[in-house]
Amino acid sequence: MEKTVVNQSNIRKADPVSLLKKNAMLIILVLVYIFFTAMTGGRMFRPNSFAALINQNAYVYILGCGMLMCMLTGGNIDLSCGAFVCLIGAMGGMMMVYWGMGTALSIVALLAIGIAYGCALGAIIAYVRVPPWIATLAGYLAFRGLGTAILGVSSTNSISFNNNQDFLSIFSGTLFRTPEGQMNWPCLIVGIVAAAMVVLLIFRNRTVRLKKGYEVDELKMDVAKSVLGAAVILLMMYKLALSGGIPTVLVWVGLVVLFYSFITSKTTIGRHFYVVGGNIEAARLSGVNTKRIMFIAYLNMAILTTIAAMTTMTRFTAANADAGKNFEMDAISACVVGGVSASGGAGTVLGMVIGATLIGVINLGMFQVNLDANYQRVVKGFVLLAAVVFDILSKKKQR
Amino acid sequence: MAKILLEMKDITKTFPGVKALDNVNFKVEEGEIHALVGENGAGKSTLMNVLSGIYPYGTYEGDIIYNGNVCKFNNIKDSEKLGIVIIHQELALVPEMTIGENMYLGNECGHKFAIDWNTTYSEADKYLKMVGLSESSKTQVKDIGTGKQQLVEIAKALAKNAKLLILDEPTSSLNEEDSRALLDLMLGFKKQGMTMIIISHKLNEVAYVADTITVVRDGATIETIDNRGDEPVSEERIIKGMVGREMTNRFPKREGVEIGSTMLEVSHWTVHHPLYPERKVVDDVSMYVRKGEVVGIYGLMGAGRTELAMSIFGQTYGTHITGDMKINGQTVKIKKGADDAIKHKIAYVTEDRKGNGLVLSQSIKVNTSLAHLDAISNHMVIDGDKEYAVAEEYRRKLKTKTPTVEQLVGNLSGGNQQKVLLAKWMFAEPDIMLLDEPTRGIDVGAKYEIYCIINDLAAAGKSVVMISSELPEVLGMSDRIYIMNEGKFVGEMKAEDATQENIMALILQSGRGA
Numbered sequence: 046m047e048k049t050v051v052n053q054s055n056i057r058k059a060d061p062v063s064l065l066k067k068n069a070m071l072i073i074l075v076l077v078y079i080f081f082t083a084m085t086g087g088r089m090f091r092p093n094s095f096a097a098l099i100n101q102n103a104y105v106y107i108l109g110c111g112m113l114m115c116m117l118t119g120g121n122i123d124l125s126c127g128a129f130v131c132l133i134g135a136m137g138g139m140m141m142v143y144w145g146m147g148t149a150l151s152i153v154a155l156l157a158i159g160i161a162y163g164c165a166l167g168a169i170i171a172y173v174r175v176p177p178w179i180a181t182l183a184g185y186l187a188f189r190g191l192g193t194a195i196l197g198v199s200s201t202n203s204i205s206f207n208n209n210q211d212f213l214s215i216f217s218g219t220l221f222r223t224p225e226g227q228m229n230w231p232c233l234i235v236g237i238v239a240a241a242m243v244v245l246l247i248f249r250n251r252t253v254r255l256k257k258g259y260e261v262d263e264l265k266m267d268v269a270k271s272v273l274g275a276a277v278i279l280l281m282m283y284k285l286a287l288s289g290g291i292p293t294v295l296v297w298v299g300l301v302v303l304f305y306s307f308i309t310s311k312t313t314i315g316r317h318f319y320v321v322g323g324n325i326e327a328a329r330l331s332g333v334n335t336k337r338i339m340f341i342a343y344l345n346m347a348i349l350t351t352i353a354a355m356t357t358m359t360r361f362t363a364a365n366a367d368a369g370k371n372f373e374m375d376a377i378s379a380c381v382v383g384g385v386s387a388s389g390g391a392g393t394v395l396g397m398v399i400g401a402t403l404i405g406v407i408n409l410g411m412f413q414v415n416l417d418a419n420y421q422r423v424v425k426g427f428v429l430l431a432a433v434v435f436d437i438l439s440k441k442k443q444r
Numbered sequence: 445m446a447k448i449l450l451e452m453k454d455i456t457k458t459f460p461g462v463k464a465l466d467n468v469n470f471k472v473e474e475g476e477i478h479a480l481v482g483e484n485g486a487g488k489s490t491l492m493n494v495l496s497g498i499y500p501y502g503t504y505e506g507d508i509i510y511n512g513n514v515c516k517f518n519n520i521k522d523s524e525k526l527g528i529v530i531i532h533q534e535l536a537l538v539p540e541m542t543i544g545e546n547m548y549l550g551n552e553c554g555h556k557f558a559i560d561w562n563t564t565y566s567e568a569d570k571y572l573k574m575v576g577l578s579e580s581s582k583t584q585v586k587d588i589g590t591g592k593q594q595l596v597e598i599a600k601a602l603a604k605n606a607k608l609l610i611l612d613e614p615t616s617s618l619n620e621e622d623s624r625a626l627l628d629l630m631l632g633f634k635k636q637g638m639t640m641i642i643i644s645h646k647l648n649e650v651a652y653v654a655d656t657i658t659v660v661r662d663g664a665t666i667e668t669i670d671n672r673g674d675e676p677v678s679e680e681r682i683i684k685g686m687v688g689r690e691m692t693n694r695f696p697k698r699e700g701v702e703i704g705s706t707m708l709e710v711s712h713w714t715v716h717h718p719l720y721p722e723r724k725v726v727d728d729v730s731m732y733v734r735k736g737e738v739v740g741i742y743g744l745m746g747a748g749r750t751e752l753a754m755s756i757f758g759q760t761y762g763t764h765i766t767g768d769m770k771i772n773g774q775t776v777k778i779k780k781g782a783d784d785a786i787k788h789k790i791a792y793v794t795e796d797r798k799g800n801g802l803v804l805s806q807s808i809k810v811n812t813s814l815a816h817l818d819a820i821s822n823h824m825v826i827d828g829d830k831e832y833a834v835a836e837e838y839r840r841k842l843k844t845k846t847p848t849v850e851q852l853v854g855n856l857s858g859g860n861q862q863k864v865l866l867a868k869w870m871f872a873e874p875d876i877m878l879l880d881e882p883t884r885g886i887d888v889g890a891k892y893e894i895y896c897i898i899n900d901l902a903a904a905g906k907s908v909v910m911i912s913s914e915l916p917e918v919l920g921m922s923d924r925i926y927i928m929n930e931g932k933f934v935g936e937m938k939a940e941d942a943t944q945e946n947i948m949a950l951i952l953q954s955g956r957g958a
Contacts, residue, residue, distance in 0.1 A: 259832055260848055313817045313824045319806065320814060326800035330760055330792065331815040331868070332783035390805050 057262050066439050070384060070396070070432075074403045081410030088413055089406075092225070092288035095281060100217075100360060102405040103294040104130070104353040104369075108376035109383075109397045110305040111349035115342045116380050117309075117318040119325060119389035121170075121177040123343065123373060125184025126350040129162065130369025131192035133354035138204030138364035139195060141212060148212045156351055163347025164340075171339035185373070193366040204364045216297065217359035219290040229286040236282020240275035247271045294356050301349070306394040318342070322389025378404055378425070382432040404428070449474040449639050450495075450528075450608060455506035457490055457499060464490045465504070466663045472608070472656075477630060477640045479654035479671075481647065482686055483914060487663040488643050492610055496530040497523040510608075527607030531597045533616060537585045544568035544581035547600040571599040575629060591622030598629070609633070610641045615649060616746065627653045645744050647683065648952060651676040659685035683948045695920030696892065698899040703923065704735030706773065707907035708756075708790075708876045713767035715748075715755040721763050725751045727931040729767075733876065733907040738898060740922030740939075741911045742947060748931040749911045750795060753878040757792035758785030771876070786815060791874035793865055795881035795911070797858075801865045804854035808846060809835040811853050811864050815872040838867035842897060859890025866897060877901060880911045895921060915944050929954045 065072070082089040108126055115121045133155055140151040162184070169180045196202045206213055223229040247267055254261045261267075285291060309315040320328040321338045329335050357368055383400025385392025407428060411421045450472040457465040465487050472478045480488045494504050497517030508515045510526060517523045520530075537546045544565045553567065554560025568581035575595045579588060585596065594614060601609055611630075615623035623646075630640055630653055644650050650657060657669040657677065667685050671677045715726035726748045733739045743749050754761035756769065759780045769776055771788060778784050785792070794801040802811050812835040813820050820830040835849035842863040846856060853864055862882065869877060882898065883891040898921060901908055912918050918925055925942050927935040927950050934954040937947070 253829070257829060257832075260850065311825055311828075313821050313826060316810065316814075316817060316826060320803045320810070323803035323805045324800070327803050328814075330757075330782050330794060330800055332781070332786045333814075334781065334783065386805075390803070 057260050059263050059266050069435065069439070070382065070399050070403060074399060074406065077403065077410070078406055081406065081413065084410070085413045089410055092284045092286075094409060094413075095284040096288040096292055098402070098405050098409055099285075099292050099295050099298070101409065102401055103292075103298050103356050103360070104372060105375050105379050105401040105405065106298045106398060107301050107349055107353040107356065108372055109379040109401050110301055110394060111346035112373075112376040112380050113305070113309070113385055113392055113394060113397050114318060114345055115177070116377075116385050116387070117322045117389055117392060118339055118342050119322045120387050121339075121342070121389070122377055123166075123181045123346045123350075124178060125166070125181040125188060125373070126346060126353070126376065127369040127372035127374075128185050128188035128192070129159075129347065129350045130354040130357055130372055131364075131366065132188040132195075133158065133351050134358045134364030134368045135192040135195040135204070137355070137358055138206070139198070141206065141209050142204050143198060148209060148215070151212070152215075152355065155355065156348065159347045159351030160344065163344035166347060167340035167343040170343055171336040177343070189366075189369075192368075196364060196366050202366045206358060206362050206364070213359045213362060214293070215359070216294055216356045217362075218293050220293055220296070221290050223290055225289050226287060229290040232282055232286035232291045235291065236279050236286070239282070240278045243274045243278065244271040247274070294360070297352065297356060301352070302394060302398060309394055314338075314341070319390055322386070322391070324390075375401075375404070378429050381429060381436075384436060386436075387433065400432070446473040446475060448472070449511060451507075451509040452491070452495065453507045453509060455491065455494055455504055455508075457494055457504040464663050465494070468506070468660070468663070468665050470658060470665055471668075472639060472641060474639055475634065475637050476655040477634055477642060477653055479650040479657045480641060480643045480660060481645075481650055481657060481682060482660035486660045486686075488660050489612060490663075491660065492530060492612060492641070492643065495523070496520055496528060496610065524604050527605055528610070529601040529604050529606040529608070530610040531601055531612065531614060533613040535590070535593050535597060537593055537596060539586035540584065542582050542584055543572065543579065543588075543596050543599075546585055546596065547571065547581070547603050549600075551604060567603065568599070571602045572596075574602060575599045576625070591618050591625075594618060594622070594626060595629075598626075606638070608639045608641070610643075612643045613645065614642065615644065615646060623649065647679040647948075650682065651679060657682060661686060679952060680945060680949070683945055694892070694916065696896050696899055698738070698902060701736050701899075701903050703737045704905065706732050707735050707771065708733050708909075709770040710756060711768050711770075713752070713755070713769075714765070715751055715762035716764040718761070718763050725762060725931055726755060729928075729931075729933050731926055731933065733909055735875075735905050735907055736902050737923050738902050738908045738910055738921055740918035740925040741909060741928055742913070742915060742918040742925055743911075743928035744913055744951070747928045749928055750880055752928070753792055753880055753909065753911060756785075757790055757878060758782045760785075760792070786872055786874070789873065789875040790878065791815070791869035791872050791876070792878045793869050793880060793882060795884055797861050797865045802853050802861060802868075804852070806853060808839065808844070808849040808851055808853055808856075808864050812838055812849070812867045812871055815868050819871070819873075834871060835867075838871060842867055843893060857886075857890075859886040859893070862886055862890065862894060863897075866894070870901070874906070876907045876909070878909045878911070881913065882910060883912075883914070883917060891917075915947060918947075919944065927951060 078089065088094065111126070112123060115123050136158060137151060137155055140146040140154060141148065146154065166180060166184065169175050170177050193202065196204060221229060221231045247270055251261055251267050309318065317328065317333050317338050320331070320333060321335050325335055353372070354369065358364055361368065379401035380392060380397050381387060381400070382403055383392065383396035383398065385397060404425065407424065408421070411424060448471055452468060452470040455465050455468040456463070468487070468491060470491065480491070482488050493499050495508060497520050500518045501516035510528065515526065538549070547568045548564050552559045553563040565581045572579065572581055575598050577592060577595050577599065579592065585593060615626055618626065627649055630642070633640065642650070642654065651671065654671050657671055659666040659669070659682065669677055669681065669685070709732040711730040713726060713729045714724060717723040717725050729752060741749050751761050755765050758778050759765055760782055769778065776788060778788055798804060803814070809831055813831050817826065820827050820834060832849065839846065839849050844860050844863045844867070846860060853861060856864065879898070883894050886894070898908055898910065910918070910921060919939065919942055922939050925937045925939060925947070926933050927937070927947055929951045932954070935950040
């Protein structure tokens with residue numbers, strides 16, 4: 046057997062300062078979690094809190110993926126997604142409850158509406174060249190009005206889905222439910238498998254890179270990475286197992302997050318999003334169809350908004366006039382806190398997930414310590430600003 | 445001899461990796477018009493930026509002595525306080541504002557919190573009259589032509605109480621008539637005792653207006669020519685100073701490269717400005733380039749060279765493009781968009797690597813593969829290993845200095861960035877490479893390496909079109925040279941017939957004839 050020669054120059058030395066900077070949000074997330082756990086006397090660490098964190102923030106992860114793609118193209122945002130959630134909810138209510146359309150047909154129809162809006166919005170932004178924030182501001186104003194008007198068929202301005210259990214079970218509830226406090230084995234097994242996959246992937250990647258003579262991190266870094274990654278997944282799945290099982294919506298979130306992670310990091314189209322945001326002229330002169338990228342960004346956003354709308358409808362088991370309020374801001378905040386560049390061209394799905402989780406943890410924590418709702422907003426505002434200031438300052442120091 | 449108003453003594457200014465000015469000495473007498481001439485990148489503008497405080501005291505070495513005092517300017521305001529006012533080549537007027545508002549922009553009349561509009565407009569009118577403009581100062585700038593806008597810039601400078609007026613290419617955007625009027629205006633100011641420095645490429649104008657001419661070359665002042673005699677100094681005399689540099693060994697020899705059949709041919713190629721479609725930017729140009737040949741296109745800035753190249757490259761510039769294009773003898777119609785041009789095996793290597801060439805926030809690897817992602821991906825999934833290997837291969841081939849190909853391009857030096865840009869287009873495997881100012885803003889050593897790469901490309905049978913405004917480079921590298929001026933090809937020469945003097949003369953003739 047030939048031994049792999051490890052060339053010392055191929056080992057990237059861990060530099061504590063840059064390491065700290067790179068993982069700052071993750072460290073802050075852990076600290077904040079510990080802080081609130083202490084403040085609530087451990088309540089934050091109970092299984093219920095983990096389940097709540099996922100159920101309450103599912104839409105942020107899903108919309109965050111779409112918003113990330115929009116922001117990558119050059120700091121562009123979609124202000125209309127929250128209102129569109131409301132409209133989709135109202136349309137879904139009409140279809141399923143008032144018109145008696147079947148669940149499957151309704152979901153297809155809702156997706157069709159989402160695609161239609163996405164195409165229209167994408168065309169207006171990419172080809173007519175209306176600035177995205179103006180084009181989506183129109184939707185922001187119009188869709189909530191339209192949605193509320195449609196919901197006017199009900200005297201309570203709300204359509205309940207309680208008679209559409211199969212619809213609810215697609216996006217909400219728990220898989221293989223067991224009573225709270227009891228160990229849910231399927232959930233734990235999924236966790237163990239996922240943790241093992243993460244460790245496997247990290248080390249497979251390392252051996253491949255070593256074999257080809259590429260640069261790798263120090264061994265202890267990769268060990269630390271896998272231990273941490275596995276620990277987080279195991280902890281979360283263990284807690285969820287005690288809370289009754291895997292929330293159905295986590296499957297959706299997981300699928301969306303994994304899919305966009307793959308798209309952004311491994312595909313040519315994902316690469317095109319980054320270069321359009323990094324230097325649109327260079328992208329154009331390199332043969333990238335920059336207009337089509339803009340179009341896809343907003344089409345994709347509308348589709349993800351439709352999915353987020355369905356998770357919202359099922360979570361509240363109803364379509365409401367104020368569903369989706371501020372969702373666009375939550376998604377933007379998640380991206381920005383997660384290190385997505387406000388001017389485009391940089392940011393990762395994983396970063397967005399960490400950002401969304403941080404905001405989610407702060408929200409839940411503030412709720413559990415009974416902080417006044419108004420002050421909750423004050424805190425959120427400052428967290429957002431601090432994240433951006435931090436991001437800009439840390440980039441400046443690199444020069 | 446008149447009093448020396450300004451003396452710049454032993455000025456040295458270095459940018460990272462480049463010595464832009466090297467011990468420059470420069471004297472201006474009171475009441476004269478002093479011309480600064482030199483090629484693009486010779487250091488004229490840098491020198492004036494040092495003088496006007498854009499590069500503050502301390503960022504350069506040497507002294508500025510104005511009116512007998514050593515000056516330490518921290519910003520442009522400091523120099524303007526002493527009456528040194530610079531008018532830049534690009535007009536810096538706000539089109540939506542009135543002439544009066546523009547003239548006092550940043551220099552408003554009246555109280556800090558209340559602009560005195562009456563004074564503003566009456567003063568503005570006074571200065572407008574001095575430059576011979578009859579327009580009211582309440583006219584919006586967008587409503588007057590470029591010639592008049594240039595005069596407004598001068599009025600603006602006068603309003604700042606200018607004693608030493610610096611005009612950077614004041615006639616570059618003007619037609620013959622407006623240029624002449626402007627030069628006569630300068631002569632009028634001289635009679636009133638104003639001192640002026642003019643930077644210009646148009647040597648006939650320089651000879652007409654200047655009392656003294658200082659030639660700058662490679663960041664150093666070469667000579668100062670007196671032009672006060674009865675006969676104006678000949679342009680040839682000035683050109684000699686501008687271009688007469690040592691040329692030994694600056695360009696690697698290209699030997700044994702066989703020149704093959706015609707690869708690209710365009711005929712009667714006309715391109716219109718995208719915003720002002722009535723303006724022709726490229727006018728009835730016909731050219732060809734053969735396999736293994738390096739064709740130079742020489743012209744001054746704004747001659748339409750970039751526009752020509754980009755219009756050939758998938759119509760990425762211009763509208764109403766007419767003319768025929770043949771590749772390998774076959775007539776082709778390239779669809780709008782760089783992707784179709786790349787499919788036809790054309791590459792355009794931009795002159796503006798930071799502006800539209802590279803994605804500075806991404807790695808060398810990402811930039812290298814950008815124009816040819818298909819080659820390293822499978823059903824849209826990028827093969828990371830292949831990408832790394834390709835980037836590594838070009839790093840070695842082009843000797844790009846970097847610790848790893850995962851380094852961000854923004855952290856590289858100009859020469860290395862240029863190599864990444866070349867790597868990107870070489871990886872796209874073109875047959876025809878349009879190189880636009882391939883050595884702009886990089887140091888001599890890196891230039892030599894780029895020349896070697898160009899030679900290798902030619903040896904590999906590629907057809908290379910090299911656009912440059914550096915005459916020695918065009919002469920040293922090309923097999924054949926086209927000379928371009930004001931959108932037209934005004935001449936074609938074989939390398940062995942071409943000299944710096946006859947190329948410059950061609951350009952001057954065509955400029956005068958127009």
